[in-house]
Amino acid sequence: MSTAADLLKQYRGHSGRLLYSVIGLGLFSGVLLIGQAYILANIVHGIIIKQQVISEFQQSLWALLVLILIRAALAYLSEQMAVAGALKIRQAIRHDLLKHINRLGPAYSRSWSSGELVTLVIEATDGLEDYYARFLPTMALAAMIPVAILVFVFPVDWQAAVIFMVTAPLIPFFMVLIGRGTEKRNQAQWHWLQRLGGYFLDVIQGLSTLKIFNTSQREAKMIALMSDQYRQKTMAVLRVAFLSALALEFFATISIALVAVLIGFRLLFGELDFSTGFFVLLLAPEFYIPLRALGSQYHARMNAVASAEKLVEVLGQQSNRNFQGKQSLSGPIKQIKCQDLVYGFDDKHNVLEGISFELDAGKHLAIVGPSGAGKSTLLNILAGFIQVPYQALKINGIPLNDLNLPTWQHRLTWLSQQTRLMHGSIRENLTLGNASYNDSEIIEAMKQAQIHELVKTLPAGLDTVVADGGRQLSGGEIQRLMIARAILSNAELVLMDEPTAHLDKANELAVTEALTHLNRGRTVITVAHRLHTIEKADHILVLADAKQQQYGTHEQLKSIPGLYQELLSKQGIEL
Numbered sequence: 001m002s003t004a005a006d007l008l009k010q011y012r013g014h015s016g017r018l019l020y021s022v023i024g025l026g027l028f029s030g031v032l033l034i035g036q037a038y039i040l041a042n043i044v045h046g047i048i049i050k051q052q053v054i055s056e057f058q059q060s061l062w063a064l065l066v067l068i069l070i071r072a073a074l075a076y077l078s079e080q081m082a083v084a085g086a087l088k089i090r091q092a093i094r095h096d097l098l099k100h101i102n103r104l105g106p107a108y109s110r111s112w113s114s115g116e117l118v119t120l121v122i123e124a125t126d127g128l129e130d131y132y133a134r135f136l137p138t139m140a141l142a143a144m145i146p147v148a149i150l151v152f153v154f155p156v157d158w159q160a161a162v163i164f165m166v167t168a169p170l171i172p173f174f175m176v177l178i179g180r181g182t183e184k185r186n187q188a189q190w191h192w193l194q195r196l197g198g199y200f201l202d203v204i205q206g207l208s209t210l211k212i213f214n215t216s217q218r219e220a221k222m223i224a225l226m227s228d229q230y231r232q233k234t235m236a237v238l239r240v241a242f243l244s245a246l247a248l249e250f251f252a253t254i255s256i257a258l259v260a261v262l263i264g265f266r267l268l269f270g271e272l273d274f275s276t277g278f279f280v281l282l283l284a285p286e287f288y289i290p291l292r293a294l295g296s297q298y299h300a301r302m303n304a305v306a307s308a309e310k311l312v313e314v315l316g317q318q319s320n321r322n323f324q325g326k327q328s329l330s331g332p333i334k335q336i337k338c339q340d341l342v343y344g345f346d347d348k349h350n351v352l353e354g355i356s357f358e359l360d361a362g363k364h365l366a367i368v369g370p371s372g373a374g375k376s377t378l379l380n381i382l383a384g385f386i387q388v389p390y391q392a393l394k395i396n397g398i399p400l401n402d403l404n405l406p407t408w409q410h411r412l413t414w415l416s417q418q419t420r421l422m423h424g425s426i427r428e429n430l431t432l433g434n435a436s437y438n439d440s441e442i443i444e445a446m447k448q449a450q451i452h453e454l455v456k457t458l459p460a461g462l463d464t465v466v467a468d469g470g471r472q473l474s475g476g477e478i479q480r481l482m483i484a485r486a487i488l489s490n491a492e493l494v495l496m497d498e499p500t501a502h503l504d505k506a507n508e509l510a511v512t513e514a515l516t517h518l519n520r521g522r523t524v525i526t527v528a529h530r531l532h533t534i535e536k537a538d539h540i541l542v543l544a545d546a547k548q549q550q551y552g553t554h555e556q557l558k559s560i561p562g563l564y565q566e567l568l569s570k571q572g573i574e575l
Contacts, residue, residue, distance in 0.1 A: 004308035007315070008131065014092040018085030019132065023140045025078040029071050030145035033286055034152050036067045041279035049274050078137075086133035093311065094125045100315055105385040108317065119197035120314065124307040131304030135297045142172075142290040149287045153280055157272065160259050160280045164287050167255035171291040174247045189233040189306070196226050237299070248295035252288040259284045327398055328407045333492045333523055334361050334396050336382075341392040343381060351377045353547050355392075357539060361492075364524040366534035368567060369543035375527045378543075379495055382525060384409050413491035415499045419482040421473070426455060427462040430485050437488060448517035449484035450510050451477065476507025483514045494519060496526040500533060531571055540564070 012019065039060050046052040054061075098121065101109055109117065146168060154161040203210070203219050210216040263281055266272040336359045344350035352374045359365045367375045380386045381393065384405050391399035400408070421429050430445070431437050442462065446452035454477060458464040466473065473481075479499055486494065499515065500508045512533060528534040535554045542550035542557065542564050549563045557564040 004305045004312055007308045007312050008128070008304060011089050011093055011128075012132070012136070014089045015085030015132065016088065018081045018088070019136060022078050022082045022085065022137045023144075025074050025081070026137060026141040027144050027148070029074045029078070030141070030148055030286075030290075032067050032071050032074075034149060034283065036064060036071070037279055037282040037286070038152075039064050039067070041275050041282060044278055045273075045275035082133040082137060083129075086129045086131075089132050090125050090129055093128065094121060097121060097125070097311060097314065100317075104314075104317055106380070118201060119193065120310060123193060123197065124310050127303045127307035130297070130300035135294075135300040135304070138290065138293050138297045142294040145290045146287050149283050153283060153287075156276050157263075157280045159262060159266075160284070163255065163259050163262065164284075167251065167258070168287070168291060170251050170255075171248055171288065171295060174251065189230070189237050192226070192230040192233050196223075196230050199223065199226060237302075248292050252285075252292050255288060256284045326404060327402050328404050329396055329398070329411070331396075332361065333411060335359065336493075336523070336525075337394045337397075339392055339394075341378075341381070341388060343377065343386070343388050350546050352381075352543075355541075355543075355548050357541055357551060359523060359525070359539065361523050362521060363538040364519065364526065364534075364536070365539045365541060366526045366528045366537035367541045367543065368528050368531060368534070368564070369549070370567075373543035374546050375543055376497055379497055379525065379527055383412060383414055383495055411491055412493040412495055413486040413489050415479075415482055415486060415494070415496045417498050419478055419499075421466050421478055421481065423465070423467055425460075425463045425465050426458070426481065429466065429481065430462075430488055432485070442484075442488060445484045445488040446481075448487050449480045449514040451480040451484055451514070474507065476511055479507075479511050480514050483511070483518050487518050492522060494522050494524045496524065498527055498529045500530060531568055531573055542567075 043057045043060050043064070046057060047054060101117070112120075146164070150161055150164060153164065200223060203223065207216065210219055260281060263272065263277040267274060267277050338355055338357050341352055341355040342350055343352045355378065357365060367378060369375055377386065381388055382400075384400070387401060391401060393400045395403060395408070427442065430442055439462070443452060446455055455461060455464070483499075496515075500511050508530075526534060526537070534540065537554065540550075540552060540554060540557055541548065542562070544563055550557055550560070552560075558568060
């Protein structure tokens with residue numbers, strides 16, 4: 001899909017037949033309305049003009065009551081079906097959106113703040129509900145019901161029918177004319193909603209830090225300022241919406257007044273009988289109601305277009321993780337070989353170029369270099385978060401692209417600088433829903449990760465509930481829990497993006513000791529910033545300016561003039 005309109009059109013069918021049923025029920029209700037007006041016109045004509053007693057219209061009154069009840073039931077059923085159909089569509093879009101974000105992988109989702117993603121997944125999809133439940137059925141009925149009324153009015157009063165046909169196009173014309181000026185305001189409103197949602201969630205997540213540094217009041221003022229700006233954007237949209245409603249009501253009222261005046265004069269001059277005139281007059285407001293309803297629901301379309309544009313922005317992203325591989329490794333990982341790997345986000349700028357290394361099972365490769373050298377990108381490629389377009393990276397001689405991605409990722413574990421705990425118990429955070437682990441295995445993993453003693457002191461032990469992000473735990477404690485999770489997974493390959501970064505000396509020592517247990521007997525690839533932590537690595541890959549600069553052991557590289565020597569010197573490590 002290339003545009004918001006394409007997306008909105010594509011998902012119409014996901015409601016099944018519910019939306020079509022809503023339109024059908026609405027049209028049937030409109031036909032019954034014509035019959036209701038006809039019966040009422042005859043009753044009033046008989047009582048007022050012919051001076052008949054009301055008892056003579058008993059059957060007509062019962063028929064009128066039945067029609068009213070049927071139309072009420074149809075309105076209720078139509079509303080329920082519209083909501084149910086829109087809900088199905090919203091669930092389908094949300095499912096596809098989450099699936100596509102997952103397909104794009106962590107390398108893409110990290111470019112969004114968590115608040116922006118939450119706003120996109122919830123608010124953007126919710127913004128489509130009124131479009132499908134209200135606007136689409138109203139648009140269809142606005143075309144059908146006036147035509148049905150004209151079919152019955154034209155044979156009995158062609159002059160009133162001509163007024164209907166001449167004035168009816170004015171309402172959608174001015175609706176679209178005014179609505180076009182609202183689209184930019186609506187897009188600005190959505191932009192501010194997404195920005196406000198992302199900022200607010202980020203502030204909530206960092207509230208404890210803000211309290212520690214006594215900056216919570218400053219952030220509260222910033223949220224108030226952004227909320228006021230969002231209010232102004234919203235009011236700008238509402239001003240135009242109210243102007244649109246005023247214009248539609250004005251033209252509808254003038255049109256009905258013209259019909260009423262015309263009928264009045266023709267009744268006065270005896271050119272029209274009362275029953276026919278009253279019948280047409282009863283249908284005049286009903287003729288314009290679908291058109292006015294379309295005008296009042298037009299803002300739902302604008303909201304939907306603004307939301308759909310944001311969804312297209314994500315759904316239109318091409319995934320660089322289109323792994324079509326069917327192969328699985330028959331045995332353990334024996335060797336990872338990279339030969340002249342080149343990767344770039346476009347044809348002109350390479351993030352990595354000419355990367356080559358070999359890593360046998362049980363060995364440790366450290367990747368070092370200045371910021372922006374491509375270290376994390378290389379780690380993302382190895383984890384399958386990014387796919388290189390050719391067969392430069394092989395596992396046991398099999399190109400990584402030919403491997404089945406889930407089975408490959410099942411063989412590895414990932415430790416990053418910014419580890420996160422989910423809201424739930426420590427047990428749930430360690431097992432991630434895998435019920436096959438027993439308590440003895442979990443405890444052994446925690447002992448190796450140097451975190452068991454801390455967990456024992458918690459009120460409910462393994463069942464202690466931690467908040468989202470583990471805010472009641474220190475960074476080192478969270479990192480050791482993640483190491484325990486990695487040990488428990490028993491993965492063959494360990495990928496680490498400087499797990500000791502941002503830790504003080506005491507926590508760094510504890511985490512380093514825990515990593516010793518994790519790395520034992522496993523193949524390890526580490527992105528390192530603190531070079532004293534990788535002195536015992538079997539191989540060191542030095543990157544800079546997206547290219548491989550040096551490759552060797554710590555002892556080899558520290559004796560050779562080059563970038564590695566410069567990095568050691570900057571960190572005060574003796575050569």
